[in-house]
Amino acid sequence: MSRGAEIARALEDDILRGARKPGDRLDERQLAEEFDVSRTPIREAIQRLVASGLVTVRGRSGAIVAELSVAELLDGFTVVANLEALAAAQAARRALPEHHRLLVEAHERCVDAARRSDVQAFFNANNDFHDTIAQISQNRVLQDLLRAATLKTSPYRHYVTYRPGRMSSSIPEHQAILDAIVAGDSLAASQRMQGHVSLLGEDLTDFLHFLQLAKPA
Secondary structure (H helix, E strand, O other), rough: OHHHHHHHHEEEEEEEEOOOOOOOOHHHHHHHHOOOOOOHHHHHHHHHHHHOOOOOEEEEHHHHEOOHHHHHHHHHHHHHHHHHHHHHHHHHHOOOOOHHHHHHHHHHHHHHHHOOOHHHHHHHHHHHHHHHHHHHHHHHHHHHHHHHHHHHHHHHHHHHOOOOHHHHHHHHHHHHHHHHHHHHHHHHHHHHHHHHOOHHHHHHHHHHHHHHHHHHO
């Protein structure tokens, strides 16, 4: 893997964790200093992210983390929900006991973060929980598709996570998904994951509310 590809992957991880948010500028000079490289691999990394749709170039403003319209966001969340549901179903059919232990550990990290009301820790642990399910689905094609879709929607997931009561409500939903996977019930795992990830009814209106509040004045 080239240095530019490694930097692109690192920037993707930053976007997943919410460290780089939609609209944030990617300054070549600052990134070169941060990664201790010349600007050449930085330009390669940015070109890769532009090709994937994660970054856009706006004239003199340069490269920025892409911002999605509401319609694009809702479509993105729909795609993620369906891919996550498939991952959960396949995890229920394919997971081994050691995989179950990994999933329990990921769930316990979510519980601990929620207990401490640590939103960022919960956001990271929640990503780990969902990533673990994708991994134990043992479907590489699905994992690649899910990562690509999640990269575009993950920064906006912060607004869902910061919604009052969201962390506490996620814990029993995670537990239900975990129980279905451990029981080998692929239909229940799929349905519970779909309900957990989808933005419907009050979840949707609350999401749009917090999204509007997060926009700069």
